[in-house]
Amino acid sequence: MSEVTAHHDLEHGAHHDDHHESSWLTTYIFSQDHKMIAKQFLVTGIFWAFIGGLLSLFFRLQLAWPNETFPILESLLGSWAEGGKLSNEFYYALVTMHGTILVFFVLTAGLSGTFANFLIPLQIGARDMASPLMNMLSYWFFFAASVVLFLSFFIQTGPASGGWTAYPPLNGMRDIAINKGSGLGFDMWIGSMTLFIVGSTLGSLNYVATVINMRTKGMSFTKMPLVIWALMFTAVLGILAFPALLAACGLLEFDRLLGTSFYLNNIVINGDLQAYKGGSPLIFQHLFWFLGHPEVYIIIFPAMGIVSEVLSVHAKKPVFGYKAMILSLGAILVIGFFVWAHHMFVTGMSPTIGKVFVIFTLLIAIPSAIKVFNWITTIWRGNLRFTPPMMFAIGFVSLFISGGITGIHLGNSTIDIQLHDSYFVVGHFHIVMGVAAFFGMWAGVYQWFPKMFGRFMNPTLGYIHFWGSIIGGYMVFFPMHFMAGVPRRYYAFDQFQSFNNFTDVNVFMTLAAFLVFAAQIVFLINFFYSMFKGKEMTEDNLNPWGANTLEWTTSVHPGHGNWEGDLPEVHRWPYDYSTNGKEINPQNMPLGEGEEAH
Amino acid sequence: MGTTILALLAVVLFFTIIFFVAKASELSSIGKDANEEMESTSNLQGKLLFAFLILGLGAVAWSFFELGPRMLPQAASEHGVLIDDMFNITTVVAMLVFVLTHIALLSFAYMYRYRRDKQAYFFPHSNKLEMIWTVIPAIVLTFLVFRGISAWNQIFDFEKLEGNTEVLKFEATAKQFGWILRYPGPDGEFGNRIIDSEHINQMNELGIDWEDKNSHDDFFADEIVLVKGKPTIVKLGAQDVLHGFYLPHFRVKMDCVPGMPTQFMFTPAYTTQEYQALLSTKKYWQQINPETGNPKWQDFTFELACTELCGKSHFAMQKVVRVVTQEEYDKWVIEKNRSYYYSVINPDASPELVEVAPVELVVDSLLEVVDSTLMEVVAAH
Ligand code: HEM
Ligand SMILES: [Cu+2]
Ligand SMILES: [Cu+2]
Numbered sequence: 001m002s003e004v005t006a007h008h009d010l011e012h013g014a015h016h017d018d019h020h021e022s023s024w025l026t027t028y029i030f031s032q033d034h035k036m037i038a039k040q041f042l043v044t045g046i047f048w049a050f051i052g053g054l055l056s057l058f059f060r061l062q063l064a065w066p067n068e069t070f071p072i073l074e075s076l077l078g079s080w081a082e083g084g085k086l087s088n089e090f091y092y093a094l095v096t097m098h099g100t101i102l103v104f105f106v107l108t109a110g111l112s113g114t115f116a117n118f119l120i121p122l123q124i125g126a127r128d129m130a131s132p133l134m135n136m137l138s139y140w141f142f143f144a145a146s147v148v149l150f151l152s153f154f155i156q157t158g159p160a161s162g163g164w165t166a167y168p169p170l171n172g173m174r175d176i177a178i179n180k181g182s183g184l185g186f187d188m189w190i191g192s193m194t195l196f197i198v199g200s201t202l203g204s205l206n207y208v209a210t211v212i213n214m215r216t217k218g219m220s221f222t223k224m225p226l227v228i229w230a231l232m233f234t235a236v237l238g239i240l241a242f243p244a245l246l247a248a249c250g251l252l253e254f255d256r257l258l259g260t261s262f263y264l265n266n267i268v269i270n271g272d273l274q275a276y277k278g279g280s281p282l283i284f285q286h287l288f289w290f291l292g293h294p295e296v297y298i299i300i301f302p303a304m305g306i307v308s309e310v311l312s313v314h315a316k317k318p319v320f321g322y323k324a325m326i327l328s329l330g331a332i333l334v335i336g337f338f339v340w341a342h343h344m345f346v347t348g349m350s351p352t353i354g355k356v357f358v359i360f361t362l363l364i365a366i367p368s369a370i371k372v373f374n375w376i377t378t379i380w381r382g383n384l385r386f387t388p389p390m391m392f393a394i395g396f397v398s399l400f401i402s403g404g405i406t407g408i409h410l411g412n413s414t415i416d417i418q419l420h421d422s423y424f425v426v427g428h429f430h431i432v433m434g435v436a437a438f439f440g441m442w443a444g445v446y447q448w449f450p451k452m453f454g455r456f457m458n459p460t461l462g463y464i465h466f467w468g469s470i471i472g473g474y475m476v477f478f479p480m481h482f483m484a485g486v487p488r489r490y491y492a493f494d495q496f497q498s499f500n501n502f503t504d505v506n507v508f509m510t511l512a513a514f515l516v517f518a519a520q521i522v523f524l525i526n527f528f529y530s531m532f533k534g535k536e537m538t539e540d541n542l543n544p545w546g547a548n549t550l551e552w553t554t555s556v557h558p559g560h561g562n563w564e565g566d567l568p569e570v571h572r573w574p575y576d577y578s579t580n581g582k583e584i585n586p587q588n589m590p591l592g593e594g595e596e597a598h
Numbered sequence: 599m600g601t602t603i604l605a606l607l608a609v610v611l612f613f614t615i616i617f618f619v620a621k622a623s624e625l626s627s628i629g630k631d632a633n634e635e636m637e638s639t640s641n642l643q644g645k646l647l648f649a650f651l652i653l654g655l656g657a658v659a660w661s662f663f664e665l666g667p668r669m670l671p672q673a674a675s676e677h678g679v680l681i682d683d684m685f686n687i688t689t690v691v692a693m694l695v696f697v698l699t700h701i702a703l704l705s706f707a708y709m710y711r712y713r714r715d716k717q718a719y720f721f722p723h724s725n726k727l728e729m730i731w732t733v734i735p736a737i738v739l740t741f742l743v744f745r746g747i748s749a750w751n752q753i754f755d756f757e758k759l760e761g762n763t764e765v766l767k768f769e770a771t772a773k774q775f776g777w778i779l780r781y782p783g784p785d786g787e788f789g790n791r792i793i794d795s796e797h798i799n800q801m802n803e804l805g806i807d808w809e810d811k812n813s814h815d816d817f818f819a820d821e822i823v824l825v826k827g828k829p830t831i832v833k834l835g836a837q838d839v840l841h842g843f844y845l846p847h848f849r850v851k852m853d854c855v856p857g858m859p860t861q862f863m864f865t866p867a868y869t870t871q872e873y874q875a876l877l878s879t880k881k882y883w884q885q886i887n888p889e890t891g892n893p894k895w896q897d898f899t900f901e902l903a904c905t906e907l908c909g910k911s912h913f914a915m916q917k918v919v920r921v922v923t924q925e926e927y928d929k930w931v932i933e934k935n936r937s938y939y940y941s942v943i944n945p946d947a948s949p950e951l952v953e954v955a956p957v958e959l960v961v962d963s964l965l966e967v968v969d970s971t972l973m974e975v976v977a978a979h
Contacts, residue, residue: 072602088910163907169856170839170908178774178838179909265857266793268773268837271800273793281840281855315710317718324728346842347853347906348860351754355747362739366732373731376702381719385636385712386643394647394707401699405692408739412746414684414753418849421842421905460620463643474654479661484685485670485846487905490913498846498901501668525617535624578718598722 030140032132033560037139038118039452042445044146045110049438050524051150052101053517055094062086064510066492080158088491089180092161095489096181099164100149100189104196107299107437109142112238115302115444116207116231118452122551123225125216125568127561130209134202141199145192152188157181160189163489165292166252168263168284174256178269187256190249197242204235204242216550218570223587225549225574226319229326230305233333234298240337241294248287255279285347289340296433297336300400301329303440304371307393310443311375313547314390315382316583318575321374328367335364345413346420354413361411368404372397383578387545388462392443395470396436402474403432406481419484426488427480435473442469442523449527450544454556455534461526468519475512479505546584548574553588573598633714644711651704655697667882670846674873674900674921676865678849680749687745691738756863759829766825766927769833771804772841772854772904775911778804779819782812784931788833789813801942803837814939817931822902822919825927826869834860842905845919847873853906866921873921874898 031037058077061070062085069084080090117135121128129135152159161181162171166189169178176183211232215224251262255276263284264276312319319325341349341357375397384390406428409415419425442465449457479502486499493499493506536556537544543552553568568588576585580595591597627635673682710718759765769788771778782788790807791797797805806813824830834843836854843862844851852862868876877883877895887894900919904912922930 088913092907092910092912161910167840167907267856268798268803268805271798271803273795273798273805276857280858282858315718318720318722320721321723321728324723346851347840348855348858351750355750358747358750359743362743365739366735369735370728370732372699374728376699376706377721377727379703379706379710381721382706382710383712383716383718384640384644384707384710386640386647386707387636391643394703397703398700401703402696405695408692408742409685409688412684412688412742414681414746414749415688417753417851418678418681418685420851421844458620458624459639460623461617464616464620467646470650478658479665482661482665482669487842487844487903487913489907491910492913495914495916496901496903497897497899498670498903505665505668521613522616525613526620529617575722577720579720583717 030136032128032136034117034121034129034132034135035452035558035560035562037135038114040139041110041113041117041142042452044143045106045114045441046524046527048101048105048110048146050520052098052106053520055098055101057513057517058086059091059094059098060510060513062091062491064507066494089161090158091491092163092489093158093181093185096161096163097149097153097159100160102434103164103295103299104193105142105146105149107433107441108200108238108295109196111299111437111441112207112231112234112302113139113142113203114441115227115306115448116203116235118448119225119227119551120207120210120231121214122451122554122558122562123228123549123574124211124214124219125550125563125570126210126214127563127567129206130214131206134206138199138203138206141195141202145195145199148188148192148195152185152192155184155188157183158185160186162186165288166249166284167288168252168255168281169267172252172255172263172281172284173267173274175269187253190253193249194246197246200238200242204238207235208232208239216567216570219587222323223570223573225305226308226322226325227302227305230301230308230329233329234301237294237298237301237333237336241291241298244287245291248284248291251287252284282344282347282349285344286341289343290337292343293340294336296429297332299433299437300440301332302444303396303437304329304400306440306444306447307375307396308378309547309549310389310393310447311378311397312575312577313447313545314385314387314393315379316385316546316577317378317382318577318579319374320377320380321370322573322575324370325374328370331367332364335360335367339364339411342411342413342416345416351413358411358413362408365404365408365411368400368407372401372404385545387446388457388459388466389443389447389545391463391466392439392446395466396439396443398470399431399436399439399473402478403428403430403436407432421488423480423483423486423488427477427483430477430480431473435469435477439469442466445527447545448551449530449534450537451551451554453531453534454537455530455532456537456544457526457530457534461522465519465523465526468522469516472512472516472519476509476516479509543584543586548572548576548584548586550587553586571597636712637714640712644708647704648708651700651708655700658696667880671873671877671880671883673847673849674866674868675845675848675850676867677749677753678847678864678867680752681849684742684746684749688742691742754863756831756861759831759863762829764828766828766830767833768819768822768830769835770822770843770854770902771835771837772843772908772915773803773837774839774909775904775915777902777915777917778837779822779917780804781817781819781931781934783815783817785812785815787812789816806938808939808943816938817934818938819934821917823927823930824866824919824921825924826866826872826921828924829863829865831861831863834862839908840906841908841915844903844905845900846903847900848919851905869921869923870898870900873900 071084073081073086074084080087157176157180159181162179171182171186174183211228254260255262255264261276261279263281264279267274267276308319308325338360339357341353342361345354410419410425410428446457446462483502539556550568554562570587571590572585572587574587576598577583580592673679767782769780789812790810791805792807793805797807834852834854836856838856841854842851843854848864850862850864852860874895877898883895884893887897890897902917902919904915
């Protein structure tokens with residue numbers, strides 16, 4: 001197995017730069033260099049993360065102080081916050097856009113777009129992606145999707161407001177009397193998602209093709225860094241899952257524009273029976289979650305991969321259970337396609353089918369648990385360098401545990417009767433997916449920033465960013481578990497005495513949200529300042545973290561083609577840390593005499 | 599305006615100071631030995647992580663005491679106890695995992711923080727360990743799945759009520775933004791609904807077939823009234839978009855889907871009064887509600903809420919739920935005494951014209967009320 005050498009002669013690509021006129025436009029904008037495309041994804045992702053985070057502050061204000069007015073809101077949002085109070089219609093628009101932006105634009109495109117692009121060629125020893133052109137197009141489709149979504153904020157009826165899950169019939173009828181955001185705003189949402197899916201598919205196909213075909217000599221599958229495994233599996237998930245959403249959205253738009261009834265049946269509006277006949281809203285839910293659940297793994301896999309890498313590099317210790325890590329990712333990938341209806345236990349789906357999904361859902365907790373135990377064992381008896389990426393990686397493990405255990409509650413349909421669509425779910429997925437995936441992303445940014453920009457980020461600001469985020473993140477989302485009986489997606493709680501016991505907790509969570517946001521400002525300052533003015537990386541310190549992987553064998557500012565001379569050859573797996581009498585044994589270092597490959 | 603600018607300036611100043619302090623520390627480390635630098639940083643961060651463990655666990659424990667009492671009180675329905683038990687067992691398991699893994703993670707972080715003179719231990723895998731932590735979760739999860747599914751089977755076992763005439767039925771149809779609550783009246787049978795544009799109109803949103811005599815004693819309510827100990831089936835539907843029928847205290851939740859009927863079955867375990875009495879023993883519920891001046895438990899009511907995003911007023915679809923004794927219920931039904939059919943659809947018809955049971959039943963239950971009052975009077979002597 002380890003002798004497999006899917007080696008391709010790519011020497012023709014070695015001096016890529018020489019063949020092309022490289023203008024400013026082709027270097028920075030319409031670049032086909034995977035490293036530049038990665039940075040484009042990253043910066044666009046950061047832009048969206050900022051917007052998405054800002055939106056959450058607006059609606060957290062409403063949740064904390066439902067009866068106060070904030071004149072500044074009116075000056076910022078105009079008629080959406082007349083008199084300084086967010087309108088309920090716009091509250092729902094904000095929540096919807098917040099979810100869409102963070103799930104898709106930040107944690108899907110921003111996360112795997114950045115790291116799949118950046119790391120795959122550099123770590124497998126390839127000059128670029130299998131198809132650099134497709135790769136560029138994948139970014140530009142994402143960019144176009146971003147433009148459409150962004151513009152939808154500025155139309156008169158406002159952006160989509162029927163939830164990031166886009167359930168019909170609320171989003172299934174093009175009637176602003178039913179829901180203001182279900183007019184043009186939702187058409188734009190669909191348009192944006194369509195572009196997004198095209199972009200994501202182009203990218204994913206490329207990632208898989210690259211990993212399979214373009215590994216350098218000696219880089220067998222079992223010598224691949226875990227992050228590459230994770231990114232490849234992410235791409236497979238995307239290729240298989242996103243088409244379901246595209247189909248779902250297509251049919252939804254037929255219902256909206258052409259009057260078909262895929263998702264609609266016997267709708268009565270103000271005593272007026274509509275012509276829709278024979279469809280079912282549940283079909284949409286099935287299609288949506290057929291993407292939607294794998295989507296959560298699309299988000300978390302890259303983070304898991306990054307964390308495996310970072311923990312091992314900074315512990316100077318091999319990832320514990322390399323093969324188990326790959327197998328558990330694979331198991332999650334497969335089982336992840338058979339759990340979607342755990343989002344639908346009480347939507348009217350047959351209770352008998354529900355049971356099947358309980359079994360698969362709790363089954364998936366086993367590979368998740370294996371990963372956690374393996375990470376913990378990875379740091380056990382390591383020599384842990386607490387650099388900023390390492391802090392975020394440890395934070396990730398903590399968050400993944402805290403958010404994962406509540407999945408055990410939710411996956412058990414009996415308990416989910418009470419918990420479905422409550423704040424408990426909000427707490428669960430924000431910790432396990434939202435905050436944890438962000439931690440993975442930041443770990444990656446701090447880790448590979450020097451490779452991306454040839455400069456270092458400021459570590460002190462990194463620590464402030466870390467502590468603000470983890471303390472604030474827990475303060476926002478941990479208390480939500482106690483609101484297990486309180487429905488989510490509520491503009492205010494004062495209509496119910498049952499849900500009105502958490503007023504001061506809501507204030508607390510909002511203040512914590514501001515803390516988290518402030519920590520992100522620190523990150524932004526650090527990121528953009530260091531990009532231009534940070535401490536420079538020098539030729540005599542090309543491997544600042546002491547990592548074994550190939551990306552650190554390139555020069556400070558690798559050109560298009562990555563390695564100036566020949567491609568590096570791989571002789572060992574990436575986790576030969578603290579063995580062989582040395583702390584690091586880079587992958588391209590030939591085996592010593594009598595030494596056996598791992 | 600002035601204060602806004604001031605506040606903005608303060609914020610900018612705040613970040614500027616942080617920035618310069620951080621930058622200064624970076625500059626001051628130039629020229630120092632990198633390993634020594636890493637050792638002192640790792641020492642500090644490792645200790646902070648350990649402090650985070652201790653303070654974090656403390657905060658979690660504290661939150662159970664502080665926030666726990668604000669959670670919904672115990673289940674007010676029979677099956678709700680199954681759900682709560684499941685929740686509690688799972689929480690115990692989850693907290694155990696949470697605490698143990700965090701202790702391991704963060705104390706390892708502390709114990710193995712970087713030292714110049716140390717080397718990490720090369721430990722790439724161990725089949726035995728990995729076996730252990732595959733099998734243990736598998737066993738625990740199997741246990742949870744079995745318990746969960748057996749409770750689920752009981753909760754959705756609609757057959758157990760078949761042929762049971764003592765079942766209370768009502769119908770809840772959701773629409774933007776409210777509930778249409780229909781009771782079958784004394785005959786216990788709902789009138790038919792016909793979904794066509796002939797039957798459905800603004801006067802008859804549900805499309806009730808007034809030809810169907812079963813409909814004549816059906817009545818609409820604007821609160822849900824239930825009977826303690828009486829198995830109840832709620833028939834659910836929606837007019838326009840998805841809604842969710844949620845009775846928080848009864849652990850009842852089921853979506854209302856346009857064009858697809860759904861249902862849920864439950865049995866209230868306490869009357870509202872009994873439940874209030876139960877709450878009155880709890881510290882949290884003895885606090886005074888500042889709005890009314892009463893202790894919280896006194897103002898308590900069961901409620902119905904919507905749990906599926908249905909538009910701009912999703913958060914305001916509230917109805918009161920009352921659980922009463924059978925006698926009180928019968929009295930309520932009679933007091934209601936305004937079947938929609940006789941009061942609105944066909945006011946000229948007189949109830950006597952209907953051959954079916956309603957009138958008899960009404961009389962019956964009236965007699966029962968009288969009976970039981972008499973019994974009480976007798977007993978009192
Ligand atoms: C231990 C493994 C996990 C289990 C058993 C689990 C189970 C569940 C279940 C049953 C729900 C539906 C709850 C409801 O709506 O009533 C849910 C919601 C959710 N989970 Fe998980 N989960 C797990 C891990 C994850 C991970 C790793 C992620 C993401 C990285 C994630 C993200 C989400 C999201 C985004 C939702 C909410 C979607 C929405 O309704 O808007 N979960 N989870
Ligand atoms: Cu899921
Ligand atoms: Cu609703």
